[in-house]
Amino acid sequence: MASHDDEAVVRLEDVTKSFAGNSVLRGVSFTLTSGEVHVLAGENGAGKSTLIKVLTGIHAPDGGRVLVDGEPVTFAGPGDARRRGLTVIHQELSLVPELTVAENIVLGREPRRRGGRLDRRRSRERAVAALARVGAALDPDTRVADLNTGQQQLVEIARALADHPRVLVLDEPTAALSDEEARALLAIVAELRDAGLALLYISHRMAEIAQIADRVTVLRDGRVADTMTRAKSTEDRIVTSMVGRPVANLYQHGDREPSSQVRLRVERIRSRTVRECTLEVRAGEVVGLAGIVGAGRSELCRLIAGFDRADGGVVTVDGRPVDNGRPASAAAAGIVMLPESRKTQGLFPAMSVADNVCTGTGLGRRRLGRTSAGARRSAARRYADRMRIKSAGLDQRVAELSGGNQQKVLLARCLARRPAVLILDEPTRGVDIGAKADIYALVNEVAARGVAVLLISSELPEVLGLADRVLVMSGRSIVAELSGAALTEEEVIRYATGAGAPAELTQR
Structure with missing residues (x-):
């Protein structure tokens, strides 16, 4: 491998960068070398x-230098960086769903004929060549909206x-992918490194x-906390560098002991997308829901x-029926759900941290429903502190937070709603x-208080x-x-993939 320096x-x-007086990068030095995968790790907000x-x-950058091939550069924008050979694939995909695969691949650099008309034949040829490079057997004329997440990636x-x-x-290219899709993507990454x-x-x-990883660099609080080669990188070293403390026993159940009281009962619920299901x-108690995408x-x-x-079925909380066709009825019964997509189903990005935490909770309201920014900040503070949300303040817009801290804002709202059932x-x-350690601690904490927890995770x-x-x-x-x-990975996979007989419903 080439010498990194x-x-x-x-x-x-020594790159520095601040926003509204908040230092985000503090003297960061970092290198990227041809033919290597350099992993960048760190907590959200690092x-x-x-x-x-x-x-x-x-x-x-506010200070320091960026050098390409040893020469200092000042980029006029992302297009300038791209022309110099630096390209980024962000966690949130930037494809246009209504366009075809080929149209998306050439978008912004479409080949033209004389007179400026789009050259569709050359566009398709470029798309076919680009798809072949990543081993994607996709029809270039397919709409992106008709592809699954792995294909879109x-x-x-x-x-x-x-x-x-x-x-x-x-x-985070594999964040929304299945295990099989993630393995395929990592194989492509290895091929690109070898190229x-x-x-x-x-x-x-x-x-x-x-x-x-060939090398791993860990950021903490805007500084390089550690850089290590593949041979010297261990999970303990990476985690300790990320959080500044050892993190052990992530999944400890603590002292919680589920009671015999059934808090949530679901009987024969069904819809167009779900076959008849019964659970309690x-x-x-924490009950996990496992399965493939x-x-x-x-x-x-x-x-x-x-x-x-639902097309049928009954939901009860502590024996009381819930009108499961109305979110307001479920919420009144104490059912609170953290949705899968924080971007589209939960957050209000233009609103403040305090407003997001208080939304739908009644927090920060006085008699006759009056409220103020100060009252909302005061009410939200203990929930934000409990979730260790990193922000410039409770008035900061949620859109400006890292993804992990946005997730913590949603969880803080769930706590603030004082659930009987937390999904x-x-x-x-x-x-x-x-x-993750903070979220796991939260799960154990709310369960220890008697909340019924239903947990979906692909991990x-x-x-x-x-x-x-x-x-x-x-x-x-x-x-x-x-x-x-x-309760083993092998058993979960066996049933999730259809190898186990559905008739054997209870395995204890």
Whole structure:
């Protein structure tokens, strides 16, 4: 492998960046070398996103230098950085759903005929070549809206490679992918490294880091906390560098002991997207919902929470029926759901942290419903502190927070609503190990207080580590209940993939 200092394609030297007086990058030095995968790790809010934006011309640094091939550069914008060979694939995909695969790949650099007309034949040829580079057997004429998430991610990478970059930045590329799709993407990353690209890879998944990283740099509070080679990187070293403290026993159940009282009972609920399902969760119990993508986990929980209308079935909380066709009725019964997508289903990005925490809770309101910004800040503070939300203040817009801190804002709102039943749909997707530790502690804390918790997660160690029981879904129905000695990854996978017989519903 090339010498990192002498043959770096890109180097950052003592880069600083602040926003509204808040220092985000504090003297960061960093290199990217051809033919290596350099993983950037750190807690949400550590400065990773800002570093990426400085590197790719979205932000100009306040101080320090960016060098390309040893020469100082000042990017006029992301287009300028792209022309110099630096391309980024952000966590939130930027494809246009109504356009075809080919149209998305050439978008912004369309080949033209004389007179300025689009050359569709050359556009298609470019798309085919770009797709072939990532091994994607996709029809270039397919609308992006008709592709699944993994296929869209491949189109995004193919689009980036169409610019023939020397440096490719991938920001949490597997966050929304299934395990199979993630493995395929990591194989592509390895091929691109072997082809000589310099890759900056941002991930919170320790198994991914161990598999793909040639070097790991950890940011903490805007500074480089550690840089290590593959041979010297261990999970303990990375985690300790990220959070500034050892994080052990992530999944400890604490002293909680589920009661015999059934808090949530769901009987024969069904809809167009969910086959008939029956389940119950006791007070103080955490029940996991496991299954592969498309198994119907989120759809089932949305029926329970009243977000979607059921075609039949009964939901009760503490023995009292809930009108599960109305979110207001479910909320009044104490059913609170953290949705899968914080961007589209939960947050109000233009509103402040305090306003987001208080929305729908009655917090910060006085007699006759009067409220003020100060009252909302005061009411939200203890929930924000409990979730350790990193922000410039409770008046900061949520859109300006990192993804992990946005997730914590939603969780703070869930706490503020004082749930009897808490449904968590992918609560740790895209968050760092420190934030995960905080969220796991929250799950144990609310369960210890008698809340019934229903947990969806695509990370099997998370489900197995937190849950007292696991319900496995396959084909949009519950096919197995696992607990005790049967609560293993092998058993979950066996039923989730259809290898176990649905008739054997209870495995204890």
